[in-house]
Structure formats: C-alpha cells, structure tokens
Amino acid sequence: MDRPKLFEPLQVGSLKLDNRIVIAPMCQYSAQDGQMTDWHLMHLGHLALSGAALLTIEGTAVTPEGRITPSDVGLWDDQTEAAMGRVLDAVRSWSSMPIAIQLSHAGRKASSEVPWRGGRHIAPHDPRGWQTVAPSAVPLSTGGPTPAALDADGMARLRESFARSARRAGRLGIDAVQIHAAHGYLLHQFLSPYTNKREDAYGGSLENRMRFPLEIFDAVRAAFPEERPVTVRVSGNDWIEGGASIDDAVRFSKALEERGCSALNVSSGGLDPIQRITDGPNYQVPYARSVKQAVSVPVVAVGLITEFEQAEAIVGTGDADLVGIARAALYDPRWPWHAAAHLGGHVRAPSQYLRSQPRQYRTLFDFDEWAEN
Numbered sequence: 041m042d043r044p045k046l047f048e049p050l051q052v053g054s055l056k057l058d059n060r061i062v063i064a065p066m067c068q069y070s071a072q073d074g075q076m077t078d079w080h081l082m083h084l085g086h087l088a089l090s091g092a093a094l095l096t097i098e099g100t101a102v103t104p105e106g107r108i109t110p111s112d113v114g115l116w117d118d119q120t121e122a123a124m125g126r127v128l129d130a131v132r133s134w135s136s137m138p139i140a141i142q143l144s145h146a147g148r149k150a151s152s153e154v155p156w157r158g159g160r161h162i163a164p165h166d167p168r169g170w171q172t173v174a175p176s177a178v179p180l181s182t183g184g185p186t187p188a189a190l191d192a193d194g195m196a197r198l199r200e201s202f203a204r205s206a207r208r209a210g211r212l213g214i215d216a217v218q219i220h221a222a223h224g225y226l227l228h229q230f231l232s233p234y235t236n237k238r239e240d241a242y243g244g245s246l247e248n249r250m251r252f253p254l255e256i257f258d259a260v261r262a263a264f265p266e267e268r269p270v271t272v273r274v275s276g277n278d279w280i281e282g283g284a285s286i287d288d289a290v291r292f293s294k295a296l297e298e299r300g301c302s303a304l305n306v307s308s309g310g311l312d313p314i315q316r317i318t319d320g321p322n323y324q325v326p327y328a329r330s331v332k333q334a335v336s337v338p339v340v341a342v343g344l345i346t347e348f349e350q351a352e353a354i355v356g357t358g359d360a361d362l363v364g365i366a367r368a369a370l371y372d373p374r375w376p377w378h379a380a381a382h383l384g385g386h387v388r389a390p391s392q393y394l395r396s397q398p399r400q401y402r403t404l405f406d407f408d409e410w411a412e413n
Contacts, residue, residue, distance in 0.1 A: 043384075043385065044352055044356075044383040044384060044385045045060065045352060045355045045356040046059060046060050046061065046348075046351055046352045046355055046356075046363070046379060046383060046385060047059045047060070047380055047383065047385030047386060047387075048060065050093070050338060050361060050362065052216070052269050052271070052302055052303050052337075052338050053216075053267075053268070053269030053302035053303075054267050054268065054269065055094075055138055055215055055216055055268070055269050055302075057093035057094055057138070057362075058093045058387075058388055058406075059091075059092070059093045059376070059385070059387070060093065060351075060355045060361065060362040060363060061091075061092045061093055061351070061362070061363060061365065061375075061376045061379070062092060062093060062094040062095075062096065062340060062362055062363070062364045062365075063087050063090065063092045063094065063095045063096055063364075063365065063366070063369050064096055064305075064342055064364035064365060064366040064369075065096040065097060065098045065099055065141075065142040065218070065220075065366075066098055066366050066367075066370065067098045067099055067108065067112065067113075068080065068083055068098055068113070069108075069109050069111040069112065069154040069155070069156075070083075070111060071111055071112055071113045071114070071123075072111075073119070073120075074101065074104060074107065074112065074113060074114030074115075074116065074117075074119075074120045075113075075114075075119055075120050075122075075123035075124075076113055076120075076123045076124050076126070076127045077123075080113070080127050081126075081127045081130055081131070084097070084127060084131050084139075085130065085131050085134070085135075086373050087369060087373060088131050088134070088135035088137045088139075089134070089135055089373075089389070089390055089393075090137075090369060090373050090374060090375065090376050090377070091374065091376035091377045091380065091387030091388060091389060092137065092365075092369070092375075092376045093137075093138070093362075094137065094138050094139075094140055094215075094216070095137050095138070095139050095140070096139075096140045096141065096142055096218060096364075097113070097124075097139065097140065097141040097142065097214075098113055098142065099112070099113075099142045099143075099144040099220055099225075100112075100113050100114060100115050100141055100142060100143055100144060100205070101113070101114040101115075101116065101144060101145065101146070102114070102115065102116055102143055102144070102145055102198070102201040102202050102204070102205040103116050103145065103198070103201045104116065104170070105150060105151075105170050105171070105172070105173065106144065106145035106146055106147075106150060106201070106226070107146060107150060107151075108146045108149060108150060108152055108225075109152050109153060109154050110162070110168050111154055115141070115143070115205045115208050115209065116201065116204070116205060121208045121211070121212065124212060125212050128212055128213070128214075132213075134390065135390070135408065136388070136408055137388070138215040138216070139214055139215055140214065140215055140216035140217065140218055140271075141209050141214050141216075141217055141218070142217075142218040142219075142220050142273070143202060143205050143206065143209070143217055143218070143219055143220065143260065144219075144220035144225055144226075145198065145201075145202075145220075145225060145226040145227070146172075146225050146226060147172065147173060147174045147175075147187065147224075147225055147226030147227075147228075147229045148172050148173075148174040148178070148179070148180050148187040148226075148229060148235070149172075149180060149224055149225060150170070150172045150173075151163075151164065151169045151170050151171075151172050151185070161180065161181070161184050161185050163185060164185060171185075171187075171188055172185060172187040172188070173187050173188050173189075173190050173194060173226075174187035174188070174189065174190065174226065174229050174235065175189065175190060175226075175229050175230045175235065175236045175237075175238055175242065175243065175252070176189050176235065176236055176237040176238055176243070177189045178235055178237060180312065180313070181313055189238075195242075195252060195255075198226075198256070199255055199256060199259045200259070202219070202256050202259050202260050202263075203259040203260060203262065203263035204263070206259075206260040206263040206264040206270075207263045207264070209264065210263070210264050210265045210268070214268075215268060215269075216268055216269040216270070216271060216302070217260060217264050217268075217269075217270045217271070218270075218271045218272065218273055218305060219253075219256060219257060219260055219270065219271070219272045219273070220273050221253050221272055221273060221274055221275070221292075222273045222274055222275035222305075222307045222308070222310065223273075223275070223307060223309070223310035223311075224309075224310035224311040224312065225310075227252070227253040227256060228275055228310070228311060229311070230242065230249055230250075230251075230252045230253055231249050231250060231253060231275070231284055231288065231292065232249070232275075232278055232283050232284040232311055233249065233282060233283065233284065234278060234280055234282050234283040234284070234311060234312065235311060235312070236249050246288055246291060246292075250291075250292050250295060253292070254295060254296070254299065257270070257272065257296060257299055257301065258299060261299065261300055261301075269302030269303060270300070270301060270302060271301060271302050271303040271304065271305060272293075272296050272301055272304055272305070273304075273305040273306075273307055274289050274292055274293055274296075274304055274305070274306055274307070274331070275289060275306075275307060275308050275309070275310075275311070276289045276306050276307070276308045276324060276326075276327025276328070276330070276331070277289075277308040277309065277327060278308070278309070278311045278312075278315065279308065279309050279311075279315040279316055279317045279318075280311060280312055280314060280315050280316075283311060283312075286326075286327050286330050289306070289327065289330070289331060290330055290331055290334045293331045293334060293335050294334055294335060297335045297336065297337050301337060302337060302338075303337050303338040303339065303340065303361075303362075304331055304335065304337060304338075304339050304340070305339075305340040305342060305364060306324065306327045306328040306331050306339060306340065306341060306342070306360075307324060307327075307342050307343065308324050308327055308343070319343070319344060320344065321344050321345070321346070321347070321350060322343075322344070322345070322350065322354070323343055323344060324341065324342060324343035324344075325341045325343075325354055325359050325360065326359075328340070328341035328342075328354075328359060328360040329341075329359040329360070332358070332359065332360060332361070338361040338362060339360045339361050339362075340360060340361070340362045340363065340364050341354050341359060341360035341362070341363050341364070342363070342364040342365075342366070345363050345364070345365055345368065346365075346368045348378070348379040348382045348383055349382075349383075351363045351365075351379065352379075352383055377389070377404070380404055381398070381401045381404055386403065386404060386405070386406050387404065387405065387406065388405075388406045388407070388408045389404075389405040389406070389407060389408060390407070390408050391407045391408065393405075394407065
C-alpha cells in the first residue's frame, strides 16, 4: 500500500517535519501576568505526545497591552521568558516534537474578559483593563471602548516589541515563529479596509495597508535565527461587505514569500462581530487552495478539519501541504495516532507507550528515543 500523503515528511525551510499534521495555536487564558503556568505544562505536554509533526504555542503577546485577555501568555520580559523556558524544558525532556510559537498583538480586540466569562471588553479605567490601540480609532462594537490610533512612535515601538519577542523565542530554542496576521488582531486590522481608515502611507491602497504587517515580518525575520523558519497566518476572507478578500490575501502572501516567509497558514474571519460566516467542514480550504496556487512555499489549511479521510484528501489533492488541527486535538489528543492507524501511516510515539499499540496495528509507532530518558 502506498504511504498516505498525510504521513509523508515535509521540509519547511530548514525544519524537517515527520508528517503533514500540525497542532494549531490555541489560547488557554491560563497565564498569570503573561507567565505560563502548570496548566501549560500539562496542555503542551500531552499534545507533544500526539504524533503530530509540529506543536504551536498559543497566540503569545509581544507586549502586555497586546494580550486579548489579562490571562494571556506573553513573551515580553525576563519573567515571561523564564516561565516559558520552564515549560519548554519539561516538554522537551520527553518529546522531540518541534515547537513553534505564534507571536501576536490583539489591537482593538485586547483588554477583554476570558471567553467562558462572556468575552466582554474590559474598560480602560477598570483595574484589569487598559487602553487598546489599532490602526484607526474604530471601536469593535457600538458603544464599546474606542482604540487609540497608532502614531509613528507607537508603530516603531511595536516593531521593536515583535523583534524582541522573536529574539527571546530564539534564545528559548523555539524551532519556528508564526506571526499572527488574521482573526481580527492588530496586523489583520491594518490589512483590512474595514478597520484601517488611515490617510497616511499605512492606509488606503492594499500596498499601503500591507506596509506595517510587512515591516513586522521584516523585523521578526531579522531578529529570529536565520536558519529557523518564520511563517505567517493570513486571513482569506473577512466575511464582511467592504472587508478584505482572498485576492488581498494572495497578494499579501506573495509579498511575504518574496521577503523570505517559509510557510503560510490560511484562516479567515474574526475581524468584527457583524461578520456572517458560512462554516462547515473544509469551509476555509478554498482560501488555502488559492494561496497555494500563487506561492511556492508550504501552505497550511485549517478550520473544522476533524476526519481522517478529510485531512488526507486536503493534502492528497494538493489543496494544501499541511493541515492544522486545534479543537479536534483537544477532544482527541491522539488524533494523529488514530489517523495513522486508519490510513496506514506511522507516527512517532514514546517508548513508554509501546504496549498501547493495538494488535492489528503492530507497525503504527516509530518510537521516540527521547522518551527513554
């Protein structure tokens, strides 16, 4: 039997991946002052034994004001770096899975309550809140807090903040960086004409709206070790009349590739509450397909990818090079094991789990020598 495409190796820049399954970044809202806790050790630890090719740390704020909620993870000072280092050291003691990090700034979506408490905005005068920033002073909701429009000094500080966080990620030995330019966060806000109303060199035409996100990419690329990949999550559709389109995403993706971007992760939505998303299995795959047809670097498809044959079809037909799973991995942390068993592939697993291999799948596991410590 031919090896399933989902379990063929892939090179992303200098990073060799065992298969085409990546664990997408998932915010846990469980940090303290930006510092990872034991929850992250448990969460990342069990996903690092999943058999996926790459584990991505959740959206990580480059400044305290860049957090979505007061409980978000950050990487902006020695304390947040040390806390993340403690978690990474423990995870790496038992897993050789490469680890990436998503660097982000929430922009006007910052200073919010955690989702299970309603996700409402926290006012700047609240002890737990702060003044948000954005490309333009456009509130996220009617009657909600108005973000401060970033000036030249503020943008310069943010470029340096992204670069500093990338340097910290490099010191921590993180294998790749993903820059978040989707889901309605700051860089997406610059890209979309719906939220970017600037009249300077950073607003108006798509070329201008791309300028700041591309400057952030350049800053991160220069700060992160040159042999390790820097990737970007882009948005294929704002799902809003007057918002950004897949054509915009394709042009942005091509500009990123020209600057040395190693891979692109294609998502959509999240820009504004008025969005009208028509979702369902594979609903974002056409956007990944459009980007993949325009670039030569690997492309990741995401969004309601839950079934094994579904994932195999996405990479097998060439719609994308990899699939990102998130909620499916929370529900079933061994999803890649089960996909490999179903499709006839192989996954890396710790030696301690040798006897869990079902009798009918005796060739399922490639054992991870790291787990013999």
